[in-house]
Amino acid sequence: MDIPLLDLKAQYRSIKDKIDEALTRVVESQQFILSREVDGLEREIADYCGVSEAAGVASGTDALITVLRVLGVGQGDRVITTPFTFFATAEAVSALGAKPLFVDIDPETYNIDPEKIDELLQDTGHGGSLDFARDKRNAVKAIIPVHLYGQCADMSRVMEIADRYGLKVIEDCAQAIGASHNGSRAGSFGAAGALSFFPSKNLGGFGDGGMVVSSDRSLIEHIKKLRVHGSRQQYIHEEIGYNSRLDSLQAAILRVKLKELDAWFEGRRAIAARYDEVFPSAGITTPKVAGGNTHTYHQYTIAVDERDELLRYLNDKGIAARVYYPVPLHLQPCYRDLGYSGGEFPVSEKAAGRVLSLPVYPELTEEQVEYIIQTVKGFY
Numbered sequence: 002m003d004i005p006l007l008d009l010k011a012q013y014r015s016i017k018d019k020i021d022e023a024l025t026r027v028v029e030s031q032q033f034i035l036s037r038e039v040d041g042l043e044r045e046i047a048d049y050c051g052v053s054e055a056a057g058v059a060s061g062t063d064a065l066i067t068v069l070r071v072l073g074v075g076q077g078d079r080v081i082t083t084p085f086t087f088f089a090t091a092e093a094v095s096a097l098g099a100k101p102l103f104v105d106i107d108p109e110t111y112n113i114d115p116e117k118i119d120e121l122l123q124d125t126g127h128g129g130s131l132d133f134a135r136d137k138r139n140a141v142k143a144i145i146p147v148h149l150y151g152q153c154a155d156m157s158r159v160m161e162i163a164d165r166y167g168l169k170v171i172e173d174c175a176q177a178i179g180a181s182h183n184g185s186r187a188g189s190f191g192a193a194g195a196l197s198f199f200p201s202k203n204l205g206g207f208g209d210g211g212m213v214v215s216s217d218r219s220l221i222e223h224i225k226k227l228r229v230h231g232s233r234q235q236y237i238h239e240e241i242g243y244n245s246r247l248d249s250l251q252a253a254i255l256r257v258k259l260k261e262l263d264a265w266f267e268g269r270r271a272i273a274a275r276y277d278e279v280f281p282s283a284g285i286t287t288p289k290v291a292g293g294n295t296h297t298y299h300q301y302t303i304a305v306d307e308r309d310e311l312l313r314y315l316n317d318k319g320i321a322a323r324v325y326y327p328v329p330l331h332l333q334p335c336y337r338d339l340g341y342s343g344g345e346f347p348v349s350e351k352a353a354g355r356v357l358s359l360p361v362y363p364e365l366t367e368e369q370v371e372y373i374i375q376t377v378k379g380f381y
């Protein structure tokens with residue numbers, strides 16, 4: 002049996018009429034740039050995330066870049082984040098001439114460990130033992146917690162620390178639209194949240210797309226200016242911006258999918274619950290949902306010592322499991338100049354060698370779920 006990691010064709014089939022109708026609506030309007038569709042989606046996503054404003058942009062990466070820029074992050078600044086994330090989180094920092102300052106993750110949730118943020122700021126704040134640590138601390142402007150795999154980082158604690166040190170928080174919500182922490186949704190804790198509509202995301206378009214959510218109206222207005230070449234009035238450019246707009250076609254598709262999202266999460270949670278029941282008895286570490294959190298299972302990620310062997314076995318049996326992410330960011334070739342070395346973030350490095358994500362999408366049939374369970378058990 003062949004089971005893809007995600008079956009977007011099956012998802013499309015389940016909502017084909019609504020999607021096709023939305024596409025026709027845009028094609029007939031011939032309004033492809035921004036437009037009422039984007040305005041509508043911005044309103045709907047802002048409501049969904051529990052914030053007052055939103056700005057559609059061309060990708061999740063651009064959402065991060067534009068927010069960081071509006072918050073004043075630039076050359077020489079440092080931004081604290083996790084090394085255990087997709088590269089774009091740190092890339093956005095680097096794109097502005099700033100540098101990522103990594104801290105290790107929590108071993109159970111794989112999200113940034115707030116205590117490590119506190120330690121870093123305290124160590125260096127006390128004068129630090131090293132000049133370089135002091136320099137780094139003085140340059141810290143912001144923190145980017147990433148809500149990895151569809152679960153919020155410990156935002157209560159992150160916000161408490163950020164407020165104490167006067168740091169801005171940008172939530173990387175690329176994998177976690179709809180996830181909540183103590184009753185509030187991802188994107189509603191910090192100065193802003195960055196969403197990605199990359200096709201494989203829980204809310205995915207038919208191409209690239211992203212959005213910034215925030216309750217800071219002036220921040221969102223600024224992003225809406227940056228996304229159209231720094232212009233509010235046509236042909237008057239107040240600053241150097243970008244061409245980073247969300248297409249109307251994407252917005253129309255995403256408006257259809259947003260209505261399905263909560264039902265899809267229920268489907269994901271039901272499959273995750275099945276896995277949770279059977280895998281621990283095989284000695285597999287299943288995803289831990291932290292207290293106060295709801296998980297949206299963008300990925301269902303297990304951890305095992307014999308990860309590479311299990312991955313090969315599953316792939317041979319037709320199950321498209323995958324590793325997110327095999328190389329932590331502090332060990333990426335392009336970040337050699339940051340001066341990190343292996344062993345510096347042991348929790349992230351250990352996770353990179355043990356994690357494995359399994360298919361968990363709501364379109365999986367009962368038979369497919371059973372096949373995945375029996376195949377994993379068969380390996381052991």
Ligand SMILES: Cc1ncc(COP(=O)(O)O)c(C=O)c1O
Nearest residue numbers: 060061062087089090175197199
């Ligand atoms: C954690 C994280 N941050 C940022 C991004 C970047 O989003 P995009 O691909 O839409 O630029 C992604 C996804 O690709 C992601 O998973």
